[in-house]
Amino acid sequence: MASNQYPSLLQGIAGAQCPKCRHERMFSHKAYDLRNFLRMPERCPHCGFRFEVEPGFWWGSMYITYAFNVAILVAGLICYFMFALPVWTVVLGIFFMALILLPVLVRLSRVLLLYLFGQVAFDPRRHDNTPAQNAPYFEEHPNPS
Numbered sequence: 001m002a003s004n005q006y007p008s009l010l011q012g013i014a015g016a017q018c019p020k021c022r023h024e025r026m027f028s029h030k031a032y033d034l035r036n037f038l039r040m041p042e043r044c045p046h047c048g049f050r051f052e053v054e055p056g057f058w059w060g061s062m063y064i065t066y067a068f069n070v071a072i073l074v075a076g077l078i079c080y081f082m083f084a085l086p087v088w089t090v091v092l093g094i095f096f097m098a099l100i101l102l103p104v105l106v107r108l109s110r111v112l113l114l115y116l117f118g119q120v121a122f123d124p125r126r127h128d129n130t131p132a133q134n135a136p137y138f139e140e141h142p143n144p145s
């Protein structure tokens with residue numbers, strides 16, 4: 001496979017793909033499967049990358065989720081001042097936007113945290129390898145670079 005056929009960084013983030021191989025998804029369920037939307041395999045089933053790169057790593061994603069919710073709040077305030085909407089419309093709009101987008105934003109926060117702060121580089125060989133060829137990486141602990 002030619003190198004320009006690999007998923008780009010943005011495609012990897014948008015598709016919540018494993019940052020190491022960009023071949024498998026990080027989450028095992030759909031975003032609106034509300035019981036399971038945060039469930040992730042411990043390791044990428046394709047390349048063996050351990051998603052939680054250090055204990056408690058996902059706690060950091062709360063800050064990113066918080067920033068997303070601040071953005072929703074700011075968007076609501078902009079609507080309030082630009083379109084002179086009734087205040088309760090804006091308050092309810094902000095509340096339901098935050099509620100409805102929660103699963104998507106929490107997952108996106110984890111993906112962004114791992115891509116931006118996980119210190120993990122895309123490895124085309126791991127993308128091209130079969131899981132059996134990647135098997136040695138499954139044994140390594142902590143994450144190989």
Ligand SMILES: [Zn+2]
Nearest residue numbers: 018021044047
């Ligand atoms: Zn992988």
